[in-house]
Amino acid sequence: MNDDKSDTLPGLPTLADVAERANVSTATVSRCLNSPDRVVEATRERVLKAVQELGYSPNFGARALAARRTGTVGAIIPTMENAIFARAMQAFQEELRDNGLTLLVASSAYRPQVEDEQIHALVARGADALLLIGHDRSEALYQFLERRGVPVLAAWVHDADNPRPSIGFDNRKAMRMLAEEVIRAGHRDLAMISADINGNDRARERVAGLREAMAARGLDAEALPLIQTRYSIEHGRQAFAKLMRRVPRPTAVICGNDVLAVGALQMAREMGLHVPGDVSITGFDDIEIATLVEPPLTTVHVPHRAMGRQAAQMLIEALRSGVPVAESVELQTDLRLRGTLGPPPA
Amino acid sequence: MNDDKSDTLPGLPTLADVAERANVSTATVSRCLNSPDRVVEATRERVLKAVQELGYSPNFGARALAARRTGTVGAIIPTMENAIFARAMQAFQEELRDNGLTLLVASSAYRPQVEDEQIHALVARGADALLLIGHDRSEALYQFLERRGVPVLAAWVHDADNPRPSIGFDNRKAMRMLAEEVIRAGHRDLAMISADINGNDRARERVAGLREAMAARGLDAEALPLIQTRYSIEHGRQAFAKLMRRVPRPTAVICGNDVLAVGALQMAREMGLHVPGDVSITGFDDIEIATLVEPPLTTVHVPHRAMGRQAAQMLIEALRSGVPVAESVELQTDLRLRGTLGPPPA
Structure with missing residues (x-):
């Protein structure tokens, strides 16, 4: 020892x-x-x-790790209710299983207090390693995991300034690229529907990316109408309706994810607004519903399966070697320009 | 002790x-x-x-149960990848959490061997109680859970002939009611896309319900074209394309769930077939995508939230009392007649 x-x-x-x-x-x-x-x-x-x-x-060191191995890996995701995390989790689980490991998943409802309890529950139940979403959590939690010798990896984020290991993508850059495309199409009156940015670094970075793109093109980023709400179709609907009552009315509504965007699209139809003729709408994630709706969503494609698979490989390597995950892996996103983005109304 | x-x-x-x-x-x-x-x-x-x-x-007896309580309840669902189980699981978790319990979820990829491993892993990790989907599993597994004193409850099924406790609905009756509606609309050339009926009592009962409705109306239930495939949009697409090459071409395609039906609907559009003018399509579950597609799906509405919430209440009661769940609860489904069902082409 x-x-x-x-x-x-x-x-x-x-x-x-x-x-x-x-x-x-x-x-x-x-x-x-x-x-x-x-x-x-x-x-x-x-x-x-x-x-x-x-x-x-x-509990640190290869020998101790090997000795206390239970064959169980835990993951805590913010929600199971919409499909944001589903595909990556499925790939994560398949890769774990191919290596003889069982995945147990908990969902925190985007509440830090719940995540805290679940981390403790999973470690107490003998999770060998943990996958968490994003970096936003207390230093005390990380110290607890270090003391217990549980390798931990954050997914869905890549932040070069954060020393903690992650597998994911640069949320800010991805949203900036999408926003640049929206501005290039001629839009000046932008608005955003986001998840609550407190305790959610992915949401916060996406808002920051939109603001960066606006500032770079001389638009007033601070004046951006921003509604923070829950990730659900219903909440997307309500937020969109509220934005459409603004004067001047936004010509493009940037949504923090596809679920909100699908809600916005539904509400636009109900309000008799043509998409993209009257208003453009964009999403983020490129989950299955993005191409089920009509017109299909312009969105940011996230490599969910690759992220899940590689996350598993990184944690398995940490368990094999007894060395905590040290490196972060950045994955690339790309734009999917589909039917919901067009020029602003004349 | x-x-x-x-x-x-x-x-x-x-x-x-x-x-x-x-x-x-x-x-x-x-x-x-x-x-x-x-x-x-x-x-x-x-x-x-x-x-x-x-x-x-x-683990038997109320006092022993109370003593070994870990505050963790396990659930094993067949898949996390599409949203079939998501809403019920969210409600299940909310109710557990309101009672101070943490939910850990595993997904078995519809494979009995994987479910078996996960049941053992969850019990070894100290799950106080288990929620499983359907009744199809070995007697040995139930005996193992009994020996360990772990209360278990099956969801998504109600089968009056099965003595094991469940919360759910009669899959056969629900599908029979939908099929009666399809036949009443004038269809005689029916076809079905189902999940693999081996090891999946929900799928098996739905197929049986369709056949019962056909037989009751003098149609040849044994001649029903039936494709068994995986629950995914892509598999629904492929199965639908295959059915459309049959002679005579089916005028109504009954799908085992909404995911398959949405795939069928997409493929119909790509093949230039009008729904419901050329072919009717039905789903099962009434998950969110059912009303996102155009036209919206005719389907069976399953009370997902009520099922999840009550499942939690039943397991909590078993933990409180130390008495295993004994009663089964039957929930009602109802038909949602929407745009994808119409009369057959003239």
């Missing part, structure tokens, strides 16, 4: 601390943890008492 | 057996099972290993 990283992190109890408190050698502590049968009971109890009192966690 | 029933039943391993095998006192075993947080990990693992190897089950 001498390669145990937790022995080298400042502030955390070390093997030596345990040995000192139990008044035994570090070798005895190590033996207690690895082969308790080879230690007499009185000593073992003294060592385990010290381990408990100090909160010592022997 | 002396009132623990498993200690008194002949032939079953006792607490003392576990203690002996794990080389600890019976008090330690009891503590491991009742307050695992108060036992160091190495000891806990040794005890749990002995529990597992001996098949010791401290």
